[in-house]
Amino acid sequence: MQSAQCSGRTLRFGFFEVDLRASELRKHGIRIKVQEQPFHILTLLLERSGDIVTREELRQKLWPAHTFVDFDRSLNKAMTKLRAALADSPESPRYIETLHRRGYRFLAPITPIREDPAESHANFNHAALERAAASLENDQSQDHPKTGFLLSHPRPPATWTWFSLLLGTSTVLVCLTALFLLRVNHSIALGSSFGNLNPRRSVAVLGFRNLSGDSQEAWLSTALSDWLTTELSAGEQLRTIPSESVARMKIELSLPNVDSLGAASLSRIRKNLGTDLVVVGSYAILGEQSHGQIRLDLQLQDTQSGETVDAISETGTESRLFDLVSRAGEHLRDKLGIRAVTREEAAALAVALPSNTEAARLYSEGLAKLRVFDALAAHDLLLKSVAKESNYALSHAALATAWGQLGYDENAKAEAKKAFDLSANLSRAERLLVEGRYRETAREWGKAIEIYRALSEFFPD
CATH class of the missing domain: 1.25.40.10 (Tetratricopeptide repeat domain)
Structure with missing residues (x-):
């Protein structure tokens, strides 16, 4: 990117804006928290958009001479924090490309914003009014210098009016016919490729809220979610949404782990993931007197109707966590009219954990x-x-x-x-x-x- 492009106070790319003077990153106008080093990396990449910024260049900019630091580890950590802020993936990057052992390159188009939006809007309106007034005066002086009235556009002859109407109607009919034939051919093509395609119902396990508040038990949310997804996918009767897609959606929608979701949130999730159903809920460690028992509370919700289809509560121990998940999965299968897991499928599930x-x-x-x-x-x-x-x-x-x-x-x-x-x-x-x-x-x-x-x-x- 040309250095002139960075002369503006604010740069825009994708859904993001970077305020270089205030050192702020915003998404849809909302400030995103970014630490100092990741923000400096972003600034350097924006200044050289489209070009490779080497790891050595980043080292010289971020860590002055005689600074003793594990450079590779520190740079990798700063880069992962920057990618997390941008919700960017190293494997399928939208913004930052990694070039192995060389450096990084910023990919997205950048638009400089040179003026304050309110000031720019006011200037635009003022200039537009001046141009409109000048144009009006010019038209009046040329078309009707004595009366000051504007001439209307001349009407076309009646024959041209009917011809235009017939031509327009014919064009619409041709387009509709072509669209109909295209849809018929598309349906035939799909039929020949997939036969009678009958999409399975889809379900996304969104994660569970940790009621104990103990960070040492936070891993259970990921484990319970992934294992329940695996259990529901057995037999291939349901289409389960991959956990990676769920994690991306939660970042994009700023969605925390919750016990239940409202209709508006369910609609947004449906648009993002294309899922028919979601599973949400919470878990709690019941204390030492319960011998390490865990209570898992689930809700199965319909993303289209916004209704709660079922609510489940199961109790088990950490040492037999999958038994707890299996019972919850069996209950959900029964509610959805899906057959139970066979003995062979259960054996395969055990290997998958x-x-x-x-x-x-x-x-x-x-x-x-x-x-x-x-x-x-x-x-x-x-x-x-x-x-x-x-x-x-x-x-x-x-x-x-x-x-x-x-x-x-x-x-x-x-x-x-x-x-x-x-x-x-x-x-x-x-x-x-x-x-x-x-x-x-x-x-x-x-x-x-x-x-x-x-x-x-x-x-x-």
Whole structure:
């Protein structure tokens, strides 16, 4: 970007505005909290929009000479905080592209805002009035110098009026006919591709509020949400919304974990995720006297009608957490008219979850960090998780994602390979996703395309 573009006080890109003088980032006019170093990185990237800003340049700007700091770790941490503020993904960036071992590049178009909006609006109105007055005086003096009246536009002959009407009517009929034929052909094409496509009902598990307020128990929200999503997906009778999509939606809509949602919030979620149903609720640790029992309260809500379809309360222990989730899932299935999980599906579900409670906690905490683009913290937690339980495929898959976001491609490839080797007993959808990720990291693009094509064919809805 030309330096002149940064001479304005405020720059706009996407839904964001950056006030360079006040050092503020705003989204839809609302201030977004950003720490000093992430904001400085954003400023440097905006100044060089479209160009590569190297890691060395960032080091020189952010950490003066003789400053002793773990530069790589500090820069990665600042960058993940900036991406979290922008709700940007390193893997599918809208704003900041990572160039492995080189640096970063700002991608989005930037519009400078050079004036205060109120002042600009006033100036525009004043200038517009002056131009209109001058134009009016000019027209009056030329068309009717004596009377000062404006001449009306001459009316077309009657024959031209009828011709225009017939032409317009014919054009509309042709367009409607073409649209009808296009829709018929489109329906035939869909029918030949997918047969009688009958979309499954969709459900999104949005997370659960931690009533205990103890941060040590916050991981349970991620664990309970992911495990319930896995349980409901068994048998492929429901279309479950991926947890990553739910996390993105919650960032975009600034939606916290809540016990229940109103009709307006449900409508916004439906538009964002395209889901028919949502599951929300809360959990509480019942205290030492209850021997570590957990109470899980759920509500199943319809995003179209805004009604609560069902309310469930289940109690279990942390050591048998999946039993608690299974009972809740069984209740939801019964309410939705979905058949129960078979013995074979139950066995597959057990394999799809960590068997070690500490590994499950670390894995869930790592996923939560990944979903807010804090790859550095996620990496540390997931390393500990795979150390606790080395044969859990999805921990390796998540660690591969963290390595990739940090720019360590070979490490990402190695972890993705481990996940693929351990994925035989996962569900069909998870197995294909794990293999697709591995083929990508190995740059086996043809095989990756085949995997993702198979996913779309198995699940066309």
